[in-house]
Amino acid sequence: MTRIVHLNGQWLPETEARISIFDRGFLFADAIYEVTAVIGGKLVDYAAHAARLKRSLHEIGLGLPCAEEQMLALHREIVVRNDLKEGLIYLQISRGAEDRDFIYHDGLAPTFVMFTQARNVLGNPRIERGLKVVTAPDRRWSRRDIKTTQLLYPSLVKTAAHGQGADDVFLVEDGLITEASGANVHIIDRSGTLITRALSQAILPGITRASVLEIARAGGIPVEERGFSVAEAQAAAECFLSSATSFVMPVVEIDGQPISDGAPGPLTRRLRALYLEDRLAAAI
Template identity: 50%
Template sequence: MNTVYLNGDYVPKSSAKISIFDRGLLFSDAVYEVISVINGRLIDMDRHISRLERSLGELSIDGFADWAAISENLVTENELREGLVYLQVSRGVMDERDYRWPAPETAPTIFAFAQNRVLVANPMADRGMTIITRPDLRWQRCDIKTTQLLYASLMKMEAVAAGVDDVWMTRDDMITEGTSQNAHIISEDGVLISHQLDRRILPGVTRIEMLAQAKSMELTVEERAFSIDEAKNAAEAFVSSSTLLIMPVVEIDGHKIGDGLPGDRTEKIRRNYIAAVQRA
């Protein structure tokens, strides 16, 4: 992927330059959004734009652009068939470093790029993810999709060191979400449990369509927190995100979920989700 968007221009990525005094660099004072691309089509664009604009509003960043046009142009310019488009907006450039942000008329920095990624035929869907749990030590506004992802990065590296695929984070023994995914389980009696939307988790765009597909399968849905023990004793577990779509989880902290294989209902939700977004 060679062409990126920066402040109104489409330029080669080698030519894209951002000031060292940009608040995104100095303070992670920025938000972002990531959109799946399947068969050359942006998935759930309207919902992603709504979430991006909400994140900007929560941080009082005055950033606006034609997000759909930028994303579509990046797909075209980079001949992207399957992968991701990232949109990122910082509060802009300061004259000098200061915790207080500059005047409202300061222009935001708007940056976007495309990335190849295998989404539909991801081999992890056949084997399932292995997960460990760790304390959720992030800030208290996890509902805002900011670029301050250091703790998530640390946890992903901890997963690598432990020889597993990712981490589910916990507060008071209750699972909040993965490092970059929403977490879900299906209980032995067939109830799909997903953490309620609040400040402890990101309101996942993929989660919206996932829940719709689960309900169409006549699964009962409970939106509430669930414990580590509930997850270990569940019949099935899985995550949802723009990067993984719907992905089964087969092991948590060394404990097999169900028979240790991707669950039938999770696999059906994944198939139905992919079919639904391709039709839309």
């Protein structure tokens, strides 16, 4: 089935959607994006994703292209139009199109795009075996707290990681892990404490990250927000990623060194189950 996408107020078959070659999202990556998971035809953690979208837009001087209520309605409509039972909704908003110049001008009409990806997000086989990751220097720009479409470096290093037989890459700056290519990183130490990097401009404020920490604290799991090194992660009892596309995903190897016994850990499995139970019950 041909996907139906949303482009600047129109519903179109994906083959008919067109954007100007002068769009600043294309020329300068001058754009923000968000991604929301869909399970059972319902939106997971939508309110938090919508709030982060507004914040990211504000940080680059843009506003929502429509009212908040309409944004929610569009998410629900794209699910229906594509009969999406399970998968993802991607949304991108660029500053708009004008002749190429580093200096942009006020009053441009933003380009607003939405599309879906049907995907088995619950039954990903990597959940059972866990991920193998390698490390690379973090050479992204310094405002990683803004969810922009500037994803070239993560794309390059993740592709290189796949070439080495790994599933993903951990980015390292000043001796500490910042993020994976598109997810927050967490470890569980030998005492059972969940450790994750504190929020700052160095990492994205992950929606799933926030939900996992909330659920962990509610479940009596100690949480510590601080940086940690590759060596500490390798020596941890467990390691996992969190993101809207994979929820809670175990990591079992870093740079060829197994974590603990090289299998997804029990606390990671518990957190994934608790997260899904809690967020699916609240999906809209």
